Amino acid sequence: xxxxxAASTNGPPTARKRRTGRAPIQRSTSxxxxxxxDPQTVGRSLDRLIGERGWSRDIxxxxxxxxxxxxxxxxxxxxTTPEAYRDTVITVRADSTAWATQxxxxxxxLVATLNDQLGDGTVTKITILGxxxxxxxxxxxxxxxxxxxxxxxx
Numbered sequence: 001x002x003x004x005x006a007a008s009t010n011g012p013p014t015a016r017k018r019r020t021g022r023a024p025i026q027r028s029t030s031x032x033x034x035x036x037x038d039p040q041t042v043g044r045s046l047d048r049l050i051g052e053r054g055w056s057r058d059i060x061x062x063x064x065x066x067x068x069x070x071x072x073x074x075x076x077x078x079x080t081t082p083e084a085y086r087d088t089v090i091t092v093r094a095d096s097t098a099w100a101t102q103x104x105x106x107x108x109x110l111v112a113t114l115n116d117q118l119g120d121g122t123v124t125k126i127t128i129l130g131x132x133x134x135x136x137x138x139x140x141x142x143x144x145x146x147x148x149x150x151x152x153x154x
Contacts, residue, residue, distance in 0.1 A: 057118070057119070057122060060117075060118045060119075060122070061085045061090075061118060061122065061123075062085075064114060064117060064118060065082045065085065065090075068080075068081075068082050071110070071113060071114070071117075072106075072110065076099070076102070076103065076106070079094060079095040079096065079099040080092050080093065080094050080095070080099060080103055081093050083129070085123075088121065088122060088123055088124040088125070089123075089124065089125045089126070089127055090114070090123055090125075090126050090127070091126075091127045091129065092126060092127070092128050092129065093128075093129045093130075093131070094128060094129065094130055094131065095131055096130070096131055097130050097131070100128050100129070100130045100131075103126075103128050104128050107126045107128065110126060111123050111124070111125070111126060
């Protein structure tokens with residue numbers, strides 16, 4: 001064992017190779033220009049995720065529904081509320097039948113405005129619901145299988 005150590009340390013000196021030219025170095029940094037490997041902002045990362053997953057239409061619709069007052073105006077927004085969006089149809093509930101009628105007259109213009117902001121074909125129809133009527137189904141004086149308020153006026 002001692003001989004093996006002596007041979008390895010006492011051997012001929014190895015000459016170091018000197019670099020005459022520079023070889024290209026593979027860098028793991030992107031350099032001076034932005035690249036996908038650079039740290040990204042949260043907004044840019046979310047935009048890329050939304051695009052990859054195909055969520056852009058749903059998010060646009062929910063953004064528009066959140067901005068309902070800006071689209072239809074403050075007066076109409078006070079009396080109408082968007083309730084749902086399914087299969088290119090938006091369902092809107094009005095406070096009264098008068099406001100429901102007003103919204104029915106404005107529906108074609110509103111569909112065009114929404115399609116301008118979301119892209120063609122996103123909204124094809126607006127379903128307008130009037131106010132919910134009172135129900136006589138609950139309470140201690142309700143009658144099962146009754147005809148509603150007509151049964152109370154003998």
